[in-house]
Amino acid sequence: MARTQTTCKAGSPSTRFLEAALTYTARRWSIIPVSGKRPVSLWKPFQARPADEKTLRRLFVKEGITGLAVVLGRVSGGLAVRDDDDDK
Numbered sequence: 001m002a003r004t005q006t007t008c009k010a011g012s013p014s015t016r017f018l019e020a021a022l023t024y025t026a027r028r029w030s031i032i033p034v035s036g037k038r039p040v041s042l043w044k045p046f047q048a049r050p051a052d053e054k055t056l057r058r059l060f061v062k063e064g065i066t067g068l069a070v071v072l073g074r075v076s077g078g079l080a081v082r083d084d085d086d087d088k
Contacts, residue, residue, distance in 0.1 A: 014060055014061060014065055017033060017060055017065055017067065017068050018056060018057065018060040020068060021033070021056050021060060021068050022053060022056060024068075024070065025050060025051070025053070025056065027077075028050065028076065028077050029050065029070050029071075029076040029077070029079060030046045030047070030049070030050035030051070030070065030071035030075040030076045031046075031050070031051065031056065031068050031069070031070060031071070032046055032051070032059070032068065032069050032071060033059050033060050033062065033065045033067075033068055033069075034065070034066065034067050034068060034069045035064045035065060035066050035067075036066055039069070040059065040062050040064065040065055041059055041062065043069075043071065046071050046075065047071055047073070047075055048075060049075065050071075050075060050076070
């Protein structure tokens with residue numbers, strides 16, 4: 001099988017998101033790319049194990065990425081978020 005190399009242009013949003021994802025992964029957080037509030041690819045596997053660097057590099061070159069998300073819970077070292085909306 002032929003291997004293809006995927007790259008992001010330096011300074012592009014995808015590159016910045018990838019750099020942030022790699023930083024967060026070093027904290028042992030599970031990171032996925034998103035478009036708006038929706039995952040760009042399947043995210044269920046990353047509920048069990050974080051993506052490695054090679055996988056992140058492949059995921060973050062896809063079209064339409066507008067941000068990244070952290071998969072909360074055990075896979076990210078027990079990371080939790082408290083969302084307290086003010087309904088006033």
